[in-house]
Amino acid sequence: MKKIIQLEGFSQYHPSIHSSYRSSACGPTTIYVILKYLIGEEFALDVNALYSLLGTTKIGLFRWRLVKRLQKYLGPDWVVAKCSLKNALKQIDEGRPVATKFDKYFTFQWKAEPTFKYHWVPLIGYEINDGELFLYVHDNGGVNRDSQIRKVPYEKDRKVISFVKIEPKKKN
Numbered sequence: 001m002k003k004i005i006q007l008e009g010f011s012q013y014h015p016s017i018h019s020s021y022r023s024s025a026c027g028p029t030t031i032y033v034i035l036k037y038l039i040g041e042e043f044a045l046d047v048n049a050l051y052s053l054l055g056t057t058k059i060g061l062f063r064w065r066l067v068k069r070l071q072k073y074l075g076p077d078w079v080v081a082k083c084s085l086k087n088a089l090k091q092i093d094e095g096r097p098v099a100t101k102f103d104k105y106f107t108f109q110w111k112a113e114p115t116f117k118y119h120w121v122p123l124i125g126y127e128i129n130d131g132e133l134f135l136y137v138h139d140n141g142g143v144n145r146d147s148q149i150r151k152v153p154y155e156k157d158r159k160v161i162s163f164v165k166i167e168p169k170k171k172n
Helices: 026-042 047-053 064-072 085-093
Strands: 001-005 078-083 098-103 118-129 131-136 149-151 163-166
Touching: 026 047, 026 064, 026 118, 026 163, 064 078, 064 131, 078 085, 085 098, 085 118, 085 163, 131 163
Parallel strands: none
Antiparallel strands: 001 118, 078 163, 098 118, 098 163, 118 131, 131 149
């Protein structure tokens, strides 16, 4: 079973992003990619504006700050919240990418060898193969490379990974 959302990735090292932001712009870039997909062309902020709006620092974007500030920006018609793996996969099944954070340091997993040590990426899909779960993420690019889709083994990263869903509130 394999499910992948087709969305356009973006590199945190794109020339349009302030050079002083690039090394720590993975969080705002992830949110930019997700909101461009969910809202479409009406979404007018760029990564630089999101960097400031979300309160990103030189060491990155804290999950609690992302949730609080993005919820305030999007308003009451949206839900921005930490979610479980089960809920993240449900979001994918419903056609919504999920902000995913790999964090070896603030989870105190010093000896872990995760796919990313500290990095936000859009989760765009998953696959279960022989009972093993793999996540598909856009990696937000590199210094001289566009964002690309990567297949990540969940079990290897489970201790350092967390998810933030961004979904429209259901109308009653």
